[in-house]
Amino acid sequence: MTACGPSSSESDAADLPDDLSWPQKARVLAEALPYMHRFAGKTIVIKYGGHAMGDPALARGFARDVVLLKQVGMNPVVVHGGGPQIGRMLDTLRIQSTFIDGLRVTDSATVDVVEMVLAGSINKAIVTAINQAGGFAVGLSGKDGRLIQARKLTRTVRDPDSNIERELDLGFVGEPCGINPHVLDQFRQSDIIPVIAPIGIGSHGETFNINADTAAGAVAAEVKASHLLMLTDITGVLDSTKTLIEELSVERARLLMADGTIKGGMIPKVQTCISAVEAGVDAAVIVDGRVPHAVLLEIFTPKGAGTLIRAGVAER
Numbered sequence: 001m002t003a004c005g006p007s008s009s010e011s012d013a014a015d016l017p018d019d020l021s022w023p024q025k026a027r028v029l030a031e032a033l034p035y036m037h038r039f040a041g042k043t044i045v046i047k048y049g050g051h052a053m054g055d056p057a058l059a060r061g062f063a064r065d066v067v068l069l070k071q072v073g074m075n076p077v078v079v080h081g082g083g084p085q086i087g088r089m090l091d092t093l094r095i096q097s098t099f100i101d102g103l104r105v106t107d108s109a110t111v112d113v114v115e116m117v118l119a120g121s122i123n124k125a126i127v128t129a130i131n132q133a134g135g136f137a138v139g140l141s142g143k144d145g146r147l148i149q150a151r152k153l154t155r156t157v158r159d160p161d162s163n164i165e166r167e168l169d170l171g172f173v174g175e176p177c178g179i180n181p182h183v184l185d186q187f188r189q190s191d192i193i194p195v196i197a198p199i200g201i202g203s204h205g206e207t208f209n210i211n212a213d214t215a216a217g218a219v220a221a222e223v224k225a226s227h228l229l230m231l232t233d234i235t236g237v238l239d240s241t242k243t244l245i246e247e248l249s250v251e252r253a254r255l256l257m258a259d260g261t262i263k264g265g266m267i268p269k270v271q272t273c274i275s276a277v278e279a280g281v282d283a284a285v286i287v288d289g290r291v292p293h294a295v296l297l298e299i300f301t302p303k304g305a306g307t308l309i310r311a312g313v314a315e316r
């Protein structure tokens with residue numbers, strides 16, 4: 001390929017505060033070596049949430065982390081969200097939007113905007129950032145190669161007064177019912193980093209809006225990822241006293257959702273982590289994306305930056 005000029009991968013190294021001496025930096029690198037060996041060849045699915053994307057320096061740091069994972073022999077797969085960005089576009093277009101349990105009720109006008117924002121501007125911004133950081137990213141939505149096949153999501157609620165169940169209609173909100181692994185297999189063999197927008201394709205060609213956490217979990221389960229990292233804008237799962245829970249068993253997670261301690265956008269995140277570890281993903285971690293290089297911290301150090309959920313006994 002003909003080069004058109006330098007990428008910014010070297011020039012933006014000074015984006016983040018430099019608070020380590022050179023010997024400390026050398027030690028960090030040396031300590032990362034065993035993790036590089038352990039995770040070489042493993043697939044790491046990273047869910048990059050809309051709230052974690054706000055700060056340009058952090059976004060550049062994220063892109064560099066992803067490139068570094070690929071460079072040292074891992075197989076990063078990025079699945080992104082963009083809820084706040086969709087919300088802003090809907091506001092501009094004066095389209096009202098409501099959420100039920102963290103899911104956007106999606107009518108036909110809304111699904112067009114969701115696809116435009118997710119598969120259009122956000123997907124391309126992330127692809128550009130990774131490529132600027134020296135990587136080779138390719139953007140896809142779940143429609144490309146029928147990567148994410150989806151069906152309409154149905155939700156039932158029980159009326160507390162009458163105790164009668166009724167079905168809620170969330171419109172074009174979908175749930176993944178099949179992931180085409182061949183598409184991602186092609187990338188695993190190459191230097192390409194896939195960046196996936198959580199748009200699903202229905203059996204009749206309909207477009208479905210899929211919560212990005214759910215999409216990331218389905219991808220992680222299908223590709224048998226070793227790690228699922230969920231980058232968000234909070235330190236992790238908080239208990240009722242607002243204290244960070246560093247390790248969360250599946251049982252306790254279910255209790256905290258039932259008693260309302262875990263609510264809103266954290267519900268699909270935690271449900272996704274549970275499904276992922278039950279499907280064989282070794283570790284699902286809700287990570288604070290506001291921490292510079294949160295991905296590297298989580299993968300290359302014994303002390304991660306959020307809440308770890310894994311089947312069996314969790315240790316950290």
Ligand SMILES: Nc1ncnc2c1ncn2[C@@H]1O[C@H](COP(=O)(O)OP(=O)(O)O)[C@@H](O)[C@H]1O
Binds near residue numbers: 049083102
């Ligand atoms: N128990 C909890 N612990 C932490 N965050 C929670 C909890 N319950 C609800 N939340 C909310 O979930 C939000 C994360 O979900 P969301 O806004 O959808 O993030 P993203 O855009 O990264 O997917 C947090 O910012 C917080 O407001």
Ligand SMILES: CC(=O)N[C@@H](CCC(=O)OP(=O)(O)O)C(=O)O
Binds near residue numbers: 080082086104198
């Ligand atoms: C069904 C549903 O809620 N879809 C989400 C898709 C984007 C998303 O999940 O983005 P975050 O990860 O940034 O929240 C939405 O419309 O906002």
